[in-house]
Amino acid sequence: MKTKPMFFNIMPAVFLMLALAMPIQIALIYRINILDFVGIFSKLTPLNIMLMMTFGWVAYATHSFDKKLFLLLPILNLIVFANNYFVGAFGQDFSILETTISSTAFLVLSMTFYSKSIYRVFNEKNFRWWQSVPRKKLAVPLTIYTNSNTIKTKSFDVSETGIFAVSDSDLDLFKASKDQELELCIHLSDQVLQCKGKIVRKALSRGTYPEGVGIQFSKVDGDLPGWLQSQAA
Structure with a gap:
């Protein structure tokens, strides 16, 4: 607790x-x-x-x-x-x-x-x-749009307030500025969730966590909370 x-x-x-x-x-x-x-x-x-x-x-x-x-x-x-x-x-x-x-x-x-x-x-x-919202370990395909790149990667975990995206092979996520707003598409089996957010941390591989970036949502798709609840804990 x-x-x-x-x-x-x-x-x-x-x-x-x-x-x-x-x-x-x-x-x-x-x-x-x-x-x-x-x-x-x-x-x-x-x-x-x-x-x-x-x-x-x-x-x-x-x-x-x-x-x-x-x-x-x-x-x-x-x-x-x-x-x-x-x-x-x-x-x-x-x-x-x-x-x-x-x-x-x-x-x-x-x-x-x-x-x-x-x-x-x-x-x-x-x-x-x-105050942090519980995260769920979910690997789903992601498309992230920065100011200069379209990045294909996947999530490591997801919550109602943010997502941890695994680093792409070209390290474009690490090069992205923390100040810019990103557009994210979360590709599910039957729909695409569209969100916006900013990078709040960049992390190297540690323990069970892979190399990647933590993104805090500034705008959340209305279907995201329901989808998270439908996933096994």
């Missing part, structure tokens, strides 16, 4: 807790009933409310792998430091030392998003391996 890394389950919950922590703190400090929303929000500053909304958005962005998160995190840290400074310097409930420690802890938390293994998940779908 493919399981999503714990980071992407824990972090949305952490940021939701941070968003809720402010009104809960207000309720505890001023002894306001937790259900007295008007009383609680009357004690929150506009900066507090903005932070709560931003924490909520970060939770959503982490869950949905939104790259805009990396534009917001530096700004969010500046706002957190500013908010905590004013709380420590001019408030009566927390010292400047306590708020500085809190701000530093939030900075460390934010830096975890920039670790290589996490950062690339936001920026490259290929690293979201737990």
Whole structure:
């Protein structure tokens, strides 16, 4: 079973807790009933409310792998430091030392998003391996049209999102640019499935995998899912 890394389950919950922590703190400090929303929000500053909304958005962005998160995190840290400074310097409930420690802890938390293994998940779908659609090992004839060549080859495996095409004898597939859109014809016994896609990886022979290229579909023939389901697992 493919399981999503714990980071992407824990972090949305952490940021939701941070968003809720402010009104809960207000309720505890001023002894306001937790259900007295008007009383609680009357004690929150506009900066507090903005932070709560931003924490909520970060939770959503982490869950949905939104790259805009990396534009917001530096700004969010500046706002957190500013908010905590004013709380420590001019408030009566927390010292400047306590708020500085809190701000530093939030900075460390934010830096975890920039670790290589996490950062690339936001920026490259290929690293979201737990979302990958199961592949079926199917060898069927392929015709692939590049900008300059018509290539006859066969598939090694197929899924609803892509296909691995075995390298042709002239290595034209390896010469094809990853930027160009390819047209593919998948030749079945009774029909031809027409798809479009781009090369996302080029691989040498390794283990049971032959030399070839992985192609991610950008347009899929409507009959492809039904055909895949009809094939033996």
